[in-house]
Amino acid sequence: MTRSLDPVDMDKIVSLCKRRGFIFQSSEIYGGLGSVWDYGPLGAELKRNLKDAWWRANVYARDDVVGLDAAILMHPQTWVASGHVETFADPLVECQNCNQRFRPDQVLVSEVTDIQNNRLLGYASGFNREEVLSKSRPLLPKRMLVMFQATAPEPKPFQDYLGNTSKLPCPFCDTVGQLTDPRMFNLMLKTFLGPVEDTASLTYLRPETAQGIFVNFQNVLTTSRKKLPFGIAQTGKAFRNEITPGNFTFRTREFEQMEIEFFVRPGADDDWLTRWVNDRFHWYLSLGIRQENLRTRRHAKDELAHYAKDCYDIEYHFPWGWAELEGIANRTDFDLRRHAQFSGKDLSYYDDEAKERFYPYVIEPSGGVDRAALAFLVDAYDEEQIRSETRTLLRLHPDLAPVKAAVLPLSRNERLLPKAKEVYALLREQGARNIDYDDAQSIGRRYRRQDELGTPFCVTIDFQSLDDNAVTIRDRDSLEQLRLPIPQLPVLLAELLNHGWSAAPAHLKVTTGPPKDA
């Protein structure tokens, strides 16, 4: 099965999401709210299925992880301790000539001085030492160029010049005098608790769910009676004032995370990091992401977050390029120590067997629910030619598909409807799965509609059903059909949803579906 995605397909996916009820723009009737999205009936199912699958794999299938549901609002000191108040604010400098923006802490500046005459010749700026030094050369008079190596001006951090940025050249275009003063961008959303808006009631909407886990570390440890190594899992909303949101639901200011903080003995951290990277990578594959669209990437030292010792990203090949779905970081004992320090509470761990007390290291697999949902949508999107018509379909894994099966009478003939309703009721009996019913328009049209939603199987009631009490099941991906007695339907459908069409008994198959164009 060959599928390719051009960048143009992103528009098709956005359009499909709107058209079929996966994702809507927030507050659309008021003109929309930037970078915020609502999930419609099908999107809500997809997200729910996704989170359930994550929870099953990381909590139920393991004996060393327990769940948590911490509040979005936390004591403001939490964010001082975590380092977010201090570090999560980026000062940005902008060049009014080339309109590029950069963070001062990523730029170096060199003062080029004529030492003999004690005269400032100019400044050079750039992103690394070599770049700055090479830019310094043209500023130097020939006689100094000879002794350049000896008098090479050692670059200093851009931050040292924050007071007078207007004299400096832009690190991108080297234009002098077009840099703005640094502006602070605090990425945390402020809010006020209580009816009175004063600084005493100021707190934040959490920028990550992780801190809810850290502050509950001792609570969970004592009540769950877990021993190291063990983890705490939670899904929930987080908020960041992203400077540049975009790419549909990929980077938004309100988003949902699925995070695990896995506590291990110091020294075992490197090993556990590797294991988690592997586990999480295969989780995406197990739900149908194509391997060629998934990769891991280790963070370079200089891109590590303030709390991390090591970090791997799991990246997906979106139409606009590779981008992060999940980060698996070694947060060391940074968070527990900081919270112990700021709260005055002892958050260390006592190992009964080794008779020693220490601060556990933390491995953090932290994924984005919305990003994963988008990746699964993009990866599942497909178009194929059947009888010169384009069939648009989502090849979603049955676990993720918003609708598990659709019950379709061949037509709206009054003799067919009671039998169809009967089958529909039968499949809904347990209430465990989302089953659709549709009798509008032609059967072909309804198949196509279900294909577009990613419904794995369609159950069709035809006139023969009235005689033999049997129905057909049609497979979304192969278009094959099988026929079986209605009483056996619930069991076989469950079987197919769990194991896929390959679990279908060959002797039941009745058709191979319409021919696909080459």
Added chain:
RNA sequence: GCGGGUGUAGCUCAGUGGCAGAGCAUCUGCUUCCCAAGCAGAGGGCCGAGGGUUCGAAUCCCUUCACCCGCUCCA
């Protein structure tokens, strides 16, 4: 925030001063109808908002709002 782009039906878009349109989608009816079938019909719009020019504005001008792409990121 800066630069560029776009706002017309649920979706994709045409319309550049003279009655607001097309395709698809949606809905209804008919047909023993298995892969977007046919026939007949229907609903759906303050042309993003406000102001101006004009006999007349979706169209020209001003203002404003929103969204998209890029720039810093990291779920």
